[in-house]
Amino acid sequence: MSTSHSSSSSSPHKPNRSTPSTPRSHLTLLLTLSVIVFLFSLLLPIAGITTASLSLSSIPRLAHKAGHLSLSSILRPSRFSFSHSATVTMSSPKYEKELQIAQLAVQRASILTKRVFHEKAKGTVDKNDKSPVTIGDFGAQALIISALQHNFPNDAIVAEEESAKLKEDANLRTTIWDLVKDTKLEDAAAEALLGGPIKDVDAMVELIDKGNSPGGSQGRIWAIDPIDGTKGFLRGGQYAVCLALMIDGDVKVGALGCPNLPIDDSARLTTDIGANQTDEGHGVLFSAVQGHGAKSRALATVNLDAEAGKPISMRAIDDLTKANFCESVEAGHSSHGDQAAISQKLGITEPSVRMDSQAKYGSIARGAGDIYLRLPVSATYQEKIWDHAAGDLIVRESGGQVTDIHGKRLDFGIGRTLANNKGVVAAPAAVHGKVLEVVQEVLSAKL
Ligand SMILES: Nc1ncnc2c1ncn2[C@@H]1O[C@H](COP(=O)(O)O)[C@@H](OP(=O)(O)O)[C@H]1O
Numbered sequence: 391m392s393t394s395h396s397s398s399s400s401s402p403h404k405p406n407r408s409t410p411s412t413p414r415s416h417l418t419l420l421l422t423l424s425v426i427v428f429l430f431s432l433l434l435p436i437a438g439i440t441t442a443s444l445s446l447s448s449i450p451r452l453a454h455k456a457g458h459l460s461l462s463s464i465l466r467p468s469r470f471s472f473s474h475s476a477t478v479t480m481s482s483p484k485y486e487k488e489l490q491i492a493q494l495a496v497q498r499a500s501i502l503t504k505r506v507f508h509e510k511a512k513g514t515v516d517k518n519d520k521s522p523v524t525i526g527d528f529g530a531q532a533l534i535i536s537a538l539q540h541n542f543p544n545d546a547i548v549a550e551e552e553s554a555k556l557k558e559d560a561n562l563r564t565t566i567w568d569l570v571k572d573t574k575l576e577d578a579a580a581e582a583l584l585g586g587p588i589k590d591v592d593a594m595v596e597l598i599d600k601g602n603s604p605g606g607s608q609g610r611i612w613a614i615d616p617i618d619g620t621k622g623f624l625r626g627g628q629y630a631v632c633l634a635l636m637i638d639g640d641v642k643v644g645a646l647g648c649p650n651l652p653i654d655d656s657a658r659l660t661t662d663i664g665a666n667q668t669d670e671g672h673g674v675l676f677s678a679v680q681g682h683g684a685k686s687r688a689l690a691t692v693n694l695d696a697e698a699g700k701p702i703s704m705r706a707i708d709d710l711t712k713a714n715f716c717e718s719v720e721a722g723h724s725s726h727g728d729q730a731a732i733s734q735k736l737g738i739t740e741p742s743v744r745m746d747s748q749a750k751y752g753s754i755a756r757g758a759g760d761i762y763l764r765l766p767v768s769a770t771y772q773e774k775i776w777d778h779a780a781g782d783l784i785v786r787e788s789g790g791q792v793t794d795i796h797g798k799r800l801d802f803g804i805g806r807t808l809a810n811n812k813g814v815v816a817a818p819a820a821v822h823g824k825v826l827e828v829v830q831e832v833l834s835a836k837l
């Protein structure tokens with residue numbers, strides 16, 4: 391390609407724009423195109439196989455997938471391709487504006503969730519009352535959608551909450567509006583970037599319903615989970631404000647606000663992380679852009695210094711018996727029994743760290759933990775894209791691999807759920823194959 395660009399404009403072989411091209415130039419063009427297509431056809435299966443560090447059983451499946459890809463899907467980045475920064479940095483767009491808005495929107499929404507979290511912690515709300523999380527969820531979703539609509543009015547949005555409940559409950563609506571209307575970033579310039587405050591309570595309700603896209607494999611779609619880990623939020627443990635941009639079903643940008651995680655990336659996970667936590671002196675914002683790595687920074691309330699985020703990476707594991715496992719607190723979300731059996735088979739003696747939300751993805755991405763397993767409890771439950779999109783990218787951009795229990799990459803391009811996947815296996819790329827093998831051994835009776 392560079393040769394043809396560098397040839398002088400006076401070259402006798404270069405077709406002039408104003409003169410018809412010669413048969414000879416057609417032939418050269420055809421030959422060049424054939425070489426490019428041939429090279430792609432050689433590279434694709436290699437990319438498919440290195441993609442996953444998967445078990446042998448998954449190779450025929452990948453080859454099958456590769457065989458069905460069209461030329462156009464080869465030329466645009468495939469959602470089945472391995473996207474760790476080392477492999478695609480050169481060609482990947484940086485999505486600078488999307489990243490900046492995503493991070494600021496998550497920061498602003500986290501201010502609101504933290505206010506609600508504090509109210510709850512003060513004990514003014516009954517322990518069994520779920521309304522704090524409802525208020526936080528709706529408020530955070532409205533603020534994030536408002537920022538997205540202001541900056542990217544044509545993008546579709548898949549968000550967890552819909553406003554039906556609000557429309558019939560005037561008290562709830564007013565409580566949420568009182569919070570939303572005074573939640574803003576401390577930095578006026580950053581607040582202006584997000585479009586400033588929402589106009590009124592009706593505009594807020596309308597914004598909440600803009601998150602009703604069916605999702606899919608085409609175009610720009612944002613996935614929002616305003617409070618992931620609602621159970622963690624209520625018990626005073628971990629929760630996350632989650633936002634990801636998918637383009638043609640492939641996650642390009644992810645941001646995760648985790649108000650109750652330690653700021654320090656080097657703090658290893660401890661078993662008490664899932665309960666009795668505080669955001670005082672805590673809070674981390676993870677982010678990633680496909681092909682450009684993942685970063686973390688303190689979750690602040692101001693504008694972002696573009697250079698301030700620190701690159702993060704997973705911990706290298708030489709000895710799997712020393713690896714640190716994380717799993718859901720809720721046994722109904724991921725099977726604790728299967729996880730214990732997998733740990734035992736791998737020779738891991740430490741108990742799993744239990745914590746709610748995508749804070750698990752962020753924690754393993756920065757090496758605070760190592761492996762996150764989500765082992766299906768129900769045969770029919772379909773994981774939601776907003777529960778995984780940001781975390782999946784952040785882990786893969788930190789040197790990890792994320793698949794389901796069958797070794798398939800999570801497919802965000804088929805709608806609001808991960809209907810093509812079952813469970814999650816997230817681990818450093820070098821050991822993912824081994825972990826998957828043991829997961830499949832233990833679950834084989836159910837697969
Ligand atoms: N039976 C089930 N299996 C797996 N995940 C489930 C589930 N029922 C609900 N979930 C999802 O699990 C998420 C929390 O994950 P975790 O257990 O890792 O904290 C919930 O998100 P919300 O808390 O946003 O509702 C919810 O979407």
Ligand SMILES: [Mg+2]
Pocket residue numbers: 615617618619776777
């Ligand atoms: Mg969730």
